[in-house]
Amino acid sequence: MDTPRFGVPERLAQRMTMTEQHEYLRARLSRRRVLRGGAATAGTVAGAGLLGGAACAADTTPAPVASPKPVTATVDGARVAPFGRHLAFGADPRTQMRISWQVPFAVRKPHVRIGTSPLELTRTIEAEVRHLHTPSLSDKLPAVDQFYLHAAVDDLRPGTTYYYGVGHADRDPAEPRHFSSVGIFRTAPERPGKFVFTAFGDQGVSYDALANDQLILGQNPSFHLHAGDLCYADTTGHGKKTDLYDARVWDSFLAQTDSVAASVPWMVTTGNHDMEAWYSPDGYGGQLARWSLPDNGPDPRKAPGVYSFVYGNVGVVALDANDVSYEISPNKGYTDGAQTRWLDRRLRQLRKRPGIDFLVVFFHHCAYSTTSAHASDGGVRDTWVPLLEKHQVDLVINGHNHVYERTDAIRGGKVARRVPIEGSADAVRDGIVYVTAGGAGAKLYEFPVPDSYEGHIKDLDEVKTYHWTKDGEKNRDSADWSRVRYTGFSFLAVEVEPGPRPRLTVTALAESGERVDRFEVTRPRRQ
Numbered sequence: 001m002d003t004p005r006f007g008v009p010e011r012l013a014q015r016m017t018m019t020e021q022h023e024y025l026r027a028r029l030s031r032r033r034v035l036r037g038g039a040a041t042a043g044t045v046a047g048a049g050l051l052g053g054a055a056c057a058a059d060t061t062p063a064p065v066a067s068p069k070p071v072t073a074t075v076d077g078a079r080v081a082p083f084g085r086h087l088a089f090g091a092d093p094r095t096q097m098r099i100s101w102q103v104p105f106a107v108r109k110p111h112v113r114i115g116t117s118p119l120e121l122t123r124t125i126e127a128e129v130r131h132l133h134t135p136s137l138s139d140k141l142p143a144v145d146q147f148y149l150h151a152a153v154d155d156l157r158p159g160t161t162y163y164y165g166v167g168h169a170d171r172d173p174a175e176p177r178h179f180s181s182v183g184i185f186r187t188a189p190e191r192p193g194k195f196v197f198t199a200f201g202d203q204g205v206s207y208d209a210l211a212n213d214q215l216i217l218g219q220n221p222s223f224h225l226h227a228g229d230l231c232y233a234d235t236t237g238h239g240k241k242t243d244l245y246d247a248r249v250w251d252s253f254l255a256q257t258d259s260v261a262a263s264v265p266w267m268v269t270t271g272n273h274d275m276e277a278w279y280s281p282d283g284y285g286g287q288l289a290r291w292s293l294p295d296n297g298p299d300p301r302k303a304p305g306v307y308s309f310v311y312g313n314v315g316v317v318a319l320d321a322n323d324v325s326y327e328i329s330p331n332k333g334y335t336d337g338a339q340t341r342w343l344d345r346r347l348r349q350l351r352k353r354p355g356i357d358f359l360v361v362f363f364h365h366c367a368y369s370t371t372s373a374h375a376s377d378g379g380v381r382d383t384w385v386p387l388l389e390k391h392q393v394d395l396v397i398n399g400h401n402h403v404y405e406r407t408d409a410i411r412g413g414k415v416a417r418r419v420p421i422e423g424s425a426d427a428v429r430d431g432i433v434y435v436t437a438g439g440a441g442a443k444l445y446e447f448p449v450p451d452s453y454e455g456h457i458k459d460l461d462e463v464k465t466y467h468w469t470k471d472g473e474k475n476r477d478s479a480d481w482s483r484v485r486y487t488g489f490s491f492l493a494v495e496v497e498p499g500p501r502p503r504l505t506v507t508a509l510a511e512s513g514e515r516v517d518r519f520e521v522t523r524p525r526r527q
Helices: 017-036 042-047 176-181 208-219 250-259 285-290 338-352 378-383 385-390
Strands: 084-091 095-102 111-115 123-126 130-134 143-153 161-167 183-186 195-200 223-226 266-268 307-311 314-318 358-362 393-396 404-411 414-417 424-426 432-438 463-468 476-481 482-486 491-498 503-510 515-522
Touching: 084 183, 084 250, 084 266, 084 285, 095 161, 111 143, 111 307, 111 314, 111 414, 130 285, 143 161, 143 250, 143 285, 161 176, 208 358, 250 266, 250 285, 266 314, 285 307, 307 338, 338 358, 338 385, 404 424, 404 515, 424 503, 432 491, 482 503, 482 515
Parallel strands: 195 223, 223 266, 314 358, 358 393, 393 432, 424 515
Antiparallel strands: 084 095, 095 143, 111 123, 111 161, 130 143, 161 183, 195 491, 307 314, 404 414, 404 432, 404 482, 463 476, 491 503, 503 515
């Protein structure tokens, strides 16, 4: 019988929830440290306890485990350069921004300097330090200590451009020598206007991921949606105890993303590769250390990838599909239905809110896809699709399948309106268009049929595919809703236009800049 890396029978490992994996890893590594007599690892020496008196106020390791005493050293804080900046909105994008970054060593008094001129960063906001320790999870991986810094900036003016610098006691970002590292962002406007946002999922660290980032920056987006599977520190993503994750990959990912996320709010949610069992019972302790996202979900301490925000005339909702997935189930039901109940309430509230025309929902696992790798998740269909239809959601964006695929307008599991390239749909009249935008940079998947995209249209009456069932099995489907398919790296750019007849113009762009797809989502004309 095959056994996994840590000596638990495979049949048991496959049934372990994320909570059970967390408890097992904590117990196992605690025993291993006792047996080894507390010998310090290279990673611990390199990252912990440096600069005496350093602020480490928020250690995200949720349970104490015997640790070797770190070797301290003196490091000149002026030489410790911040990296991996990434912005995110607070609950109100008009007045709130969350600024996050990373340092390789602990530092004293980290802070943000901010102002409306790059030469006058007059306001100072103290930053919270989240120290994340990852032990040696295998003989091939070192222990790692990482220091993530987060500043909550409130009371901003709507529709205003701000400049900011990140630093600490020994490195003042307002000094002229650090001028080149000053970042910039713009708050959401007070009243709806025309704007663009971008989206994709399944990125990782690669030349293709970097190329997509640069193309995104060229769209001048107001914000970016990332539908999960962020960096692939966990390369397997099976949600099993045998999954290993190399925390150092996050350093590379955040450094790669800095070129965009330092000026464009990077709004993320969680995928199956983002569950890392060591840090917390639900696997999201690492996510909580690295990201500061709106805290208006059902429980931001348990579901960090679940939240909403409003920008202009668009309400955006982020969900964690690990909670409902039939395919990858270690976190299935971890919110005890709280996320789904919250979704129902939040969509109702947003639909009733004056000034909101469109509802956009994004999450990882696909409601509708035909790839040979993951296809469609029946858990998403059973649990959330009825609510999305009930509240007339206008656009759903998924990742998980590493391709671009787009459906016709679907209602009740059937095509309600065919939406060809350059076509249009109205969620009230026609149903919802679902987009899989999983070509951000990770290794690409395949379709069981030929691609069909702008300039290379090969329409089919049906595609033989499958969806995952409650028993974790594949149930065969015949899909007549797969309208556009593209096997290549790509992303979405969505242009939003308010007015008497508001509209979303959704464009899919390949890594080359070539247009792959284009369609419109409209709402009924206002009276």
